[in-house]
Amino acid sequence: MSFDFSELPRSSPLSAEQLQQVFAELIAADTWHRYSGSYGEQLSKLLREEYQAEHCTLCCSGTMGIELALRGAGVRSGDEVIMAAYDFRAGLACTQLIGAQPVLVDILPEQPVINAEQVAAAVTSQTRAILVSHLHGCAAPLRQLREIADNCQLSLIEDACQSPGLSHEIANRVSDAVVLSCGGSKLLTSGRGGAVLTSSATIAQRMRIHTWRGNEAVPMSELQAALLIPQLQQLHEFNLARAAAVQGMLAEAGSADMPFRILVTDEILQRQADHAGRAVAVYYKLPVLLPSAPDPQQRQRILQMAQERRVPLGQAFQALQTCSAKSRFRAAGSLNAASDLADRLLLLHHSVLRADDAGDLLQKLADILS
Numbered sequence: 001m002s003f004d005f006s007e008l009p010r011s012s013p014l015s016a017e018q019l020q021q022v023f024a025e026l027i028a029a030d031t032w033h034r035y036s037g038s039y040g041e042q043l044s045k046l047l048r049e050e051y052q053a054e055h056c057t058l059c060c061s062g063t064m065g066i067e068l069a070l071r072g073a074g075v076r077s078g079d080e081v082i083m084a085a086y087d088f089r090a091g092l093a094c095t096q097l098i099g100a101q102p103v104l105v106d107i108l109p110e111q112p113v114i115n116a117e118q119v120a121a122a123v124t125s126q127t128r129a130i131l132v133s134h135l136h137g138c139a140a141p142l143r144q145l146r147e148i149a150d151n152c153q154l155s156l157i158e159d160a161c162q163s164p165g166l167s168h169e170i171a172n173r174v175s176d177a178v179v180l181s182c183g184g185s186k187l188l189t190s191g192r193g194g195a196v197l198t199s200s201a202t203i204a205q206r207m208r209i210h211t212w213r214g215n216e217a218v219p220m221s222e223l224q225a226a227l228l229i230p231q232l233q234q235l236h237e238f239n240l241a242r243a244a245a246v247q248g249m250l251a252e253a254g255s256a257d258m259p260f261r262i263l264v265t266d267e268i269l270q271r272q273a274d275h276a277g278r279a280v281a282v283y284y285k286l287p288v289l290l291p292s293a294p295d296p297q298q299r300q301r302i303l304q305m306a307q308e309r310r311v312p313l314g315q316a317f318q319a320l321q322t323c324s325a326k327s328r329f330r331a332a333g334s335l336n337a338a339s340d341l342a343d344r345l346l347l348l349h350h351s352v353l354r355a356d357d358a359g360d361l362l363q364k365l366a367d368i369l370s
């Protein structure tokens, strides 16, 4: 079957039938307008089961989830929070909002993965937490970070906004809190929304104190929760389908001479699922690395051409050291790998990763990028 781009951008994770079913149920129950109720409770329960966590705090966005997790971990004004210099900006902004100091460390060369050795070297007596994301299908080295966190008595916060349902075997789920996003472009989406999972009663209680102001200050609504429940139930199946599409693309790319490289590790290439049948790589966006940084006009041309051909190709994150005044963060060592990746990386949105003609998509990418 040929990949029909005219079908884009229908990227809703629920079919029209599924949506009709959710809305029919909402109309029949007539409870969707309540402040809280059974949908939020059911979603919390499903997420606690998925993450084997004692507590689930539903909230209004992944960004707010990061702020809550930082506050839950006891991060205060004057503390330091270590994070990768290549990451989404929310972690930097939330840390600064609390009055704490972001400490940026580099990533591994040509990988959106924090350099754990640099994390160890960046710890000071002010450090309170490590905040780390699983980005673009690449898992963060949580085991190594846990060891550092234990040795230095730090909290480890996992930003899983891009990787809901990532195999526990791969994620080595050992963080103190996991943050999820249900934003409009994400794999689980209700347009807006987020959640924090933790098994620490202290973290959960601190977040509760922060959110409860006579009413929930940063809530998720029943309507949002109702739309997320069926998505969570099909999440693993969809994650596997996306992983299979990526494997298909890589198998095709293997023999061809492509003007780009898809950043997927060999381990992931060889193994699609873990022992429990869960995806070992979760693709919110697929990372496409160019051999060198395009100049601004070239970049503009690439993005324009992608748009014309209905390929949802977008820019990578900016390196965080370029997003903030120098006085508002500390750079721990060189951040060259982060700026190099930010300059050379493009991201393909997951809406095309459920199609079954990987070859066609690859060819379109090759045309755009050559």
Ligand SMILES: *Cc1c(COP(=O)(O)O)cnc(C)c1O
Binding pocket: 060, 061, 062, 063, 064, 088, 090, 133, 159, 161, 162, 181, 182, 183, 193, 194
């Ligand atoms: C999207 C995203 C967030 C923020 O989530 P929102 O729900 O949009 O606030 C945080 N971290 C990462 C890595 C993300 O991709």
